[in-house]
Amino acid sequence: MQPNNQHRDPSSSRSHVAPFHVMDVLAAAQQRQRTHGDALLLCVGQPATAAPAPVLRRARADLDNQVLGYTAAVGKPELRATIAAWHRDTYGTSTAAEDVVITTGSSGGFVALFLAALDAGDDIVLARPGYPAYRNTLQALGANIIEIDCGVESRFQLTVEHLQTLPRVPKAVIVTSPDNPTGTIIDAEELRAIADWCADHDCLLISDEIYHGITYGRQCASAREFSDQAVVVGSVSKYFSMTGWRIGWLIVPEWLRAPLDRLEANLTVCPPAISQAAAVEAFSAESLAELNSHVDRYARNRDVLLEGLPAVGLDNIAPPDGGFYIYANIAGLYDDPTAVDSMTWARELLAATGVAVAPGIDFDTAHGHEWVRLCFAGQTSEMEEAVRRIGAFTGRSLDR
Ligand SMILES: Cc1ncc(COP(=O)(O)O)c(C=O)c1O
Missing domain, CATH: 3.90.1150.10 (Aspartate Aminotransferase, domain 1)
Structure with missing residues (x-):
């Protein structure tokens, strides 16, 4: 039966x-x-x-003149170099093209990064409220999610005090500044303290910086200013006004380069070629x-x-x-x-x-x-x- x-x-x-x-x-x-x-x-x-006009011009030209086949799994060298230079110029870091991994939106980057850095059951700390896809993606991957209530008193952001009161050191922490849903920024000194705590405790700091560029009178610091062991997550979706082009990036410490290369090749082969080419123009002065x-x-x-x-x-x-x-x-x-x-x-x-x-x-x-x-x-x-x-x-x- x-x-x-x-x-x-x-x-x-x-x-x-x-x-x-x-x-x-x-x-x-x-x-x-x-x-x-x-x-x-x-x-x-x-x-x-x-998307800005130079991006649209480049996309039109490449549609007419390029084959647009697969690219390297970690992205086109031209775009990796452009993002590294932009990061160096904006934050005074020493970011090199090899540190940059191009991803299919930052969303694709998060999946690859979580797979590369976490095993099922590993602890990862998130602020609550926060961007829901972190929680949902991590849940699907079997991570142990520790959400910390961050109210108006800490302007909805994680602080180093929150981390100091954890019963055990997590494998990773995600911070988001400017934040979704609240728009608040972690100021540079607090971000430095969080980065130092993570470096001292061998905990991976993942800094979602996809809203950088959209600020109102306050500067955003990048976690890479304080630690070359932190991962920065970026995207052309928000400031660059290119949500549907599906291009993001990770700036990673050396130990993550090879795992991400392997995973990205298997998960997506590569991010969209036309979008990678056009995104290079998003960083031009125009x-x-x-x-x-x-x-x-x-x-x-x-x-x-x-x-x-x-x-x-x-x-x-x-x-x-x-x-x-x-x-x-x-x-x-x-x-x-x-x-x-x-x-x-x-x-x-x-x-x-x-x-x-x-x-x-x-x-x-x-x-x-x-x-x-x-x-x-x-x-x-x-x-x-x-x-x-x-x-x-x-x-x-x-x-x-
Ligand atoms: C905080 C945050 N991170 C990541 C993403 C994902 O963006 P994308 O995959 O378009 O780069 C979003 C989208 O709204 C977001 O708000």
Whole structure:
């Protein structure tokens, strides 16, 4: 007799990671756009702009003139050298082209890095709230995830004190500065202290620096300024306005070069050739000028939200130092604290107003029901309109 598999889910237990709840909001927002034409998408974290003009020119030329076959698994030498030079110039490091591994978005880089550096069961420390894909990818790979609650008092960031109070030394720590979902920056002295602690304790520091370049009056330090044993994760997705081109990079200590080369060759063969070639142009003076004009707009958008959101009842914001997100608390909008639920709030806000925001439960499984994330990478007029509509929804208008 055949076993009755009708109700059995044959998928692996490792695939049972949490979904991105924001994707449900996005799908509903896209539906809203089709039916009402008034959706304001502050839910997904990506620039509203295309890649800079020199990147587009190079892509067009290479489509016409190059074969675009496989590249080296760790990336084209031209792009590795360009990123190394940019890192040296920006942070005063001694980064060499051989230290740079090009990856398929930083997302592909994280998978390869986790596989190269961690065994199943190894401890890895993350801040909560934090970018959900770290937790979900690490869970799928069988790592032992240690999430540390980082509240407004540490501006949602890990500190060296957090690490000093751990019962045992983890294999790795991830820091994200500027942060997603909060936009806060770890200042240079704190990052140095974390890097020193990691170096002293033989713990791998993984520094996600993919929002570097988008800052509001504060400088971002790179972990490689303080330790050549730290791994820096970068990407063209955010500052460089090239999310869909799927190019990221890792700057790694020597011991990780060969493992990453082996793994990358097997996992992806190589990152997309056309995107690698075009990404070289993202670091030109012409591109940087275009990209900095986007940052000027993000700064204006940030001001609109920082002024407007508290007035309409969203508060407890740690003003973002960088990136393009604001993480805001919605608990004050509820009389009954047990009823606070960011997913329901996000759905109801969308249904009533067409404004789509990300529920905090994606970023923080413990406290995220009290928070929402708003992305301000769009147009300034959209931010003004979003605040107005949220005010109408919460019953607290800006001019009260
Ligand atoms: C903190 C952080 N790291 C990594 C990523 C992944 O970016 P990508 O794979 O496009 O480089 C994101 C995307 O939103 C992010 O917010």
